[in-house]
Amino acid sequence: MSNNNTTPTLEKGIEVKNTTCYMCACRCGIRVTLRDGEIRYIQGNPDHPLNKGVICAKGSSGIMKQYSPARLT
Incomplete structure (x- = not known):
């Protein structure tokens, strides 16, 4: 069974x-x-x-939610 959520x-x-x-x-x-x-890039799924x-800009900046130095852990 293949995983549709991952590309080769x-x-x-x-x-x-x-x-x-x-x-x-x-x-x-x-x-x-x-x-x-580790997350390196976020883009829209065509x-x-x-x-x-x-x-949108919010979606593109989603990577900062993971790696921002201001992130609360």
Whole structure:
């Protein structure tokens, strides 16, 4: 059984996962690029029926939710 949420890796240690953005109530589809398990890039998912690959500034900055020095742990 294959996992629809992951695309094949292009380079060793690079993985792209399809998921949903939770930065606002729209719940747009996003693609998250991971390198060695850490988030490196967030972009819109062109296959998602709601946003069709377009992502807002909040969604693009979602990476800061994970890595910001001001983040509360």
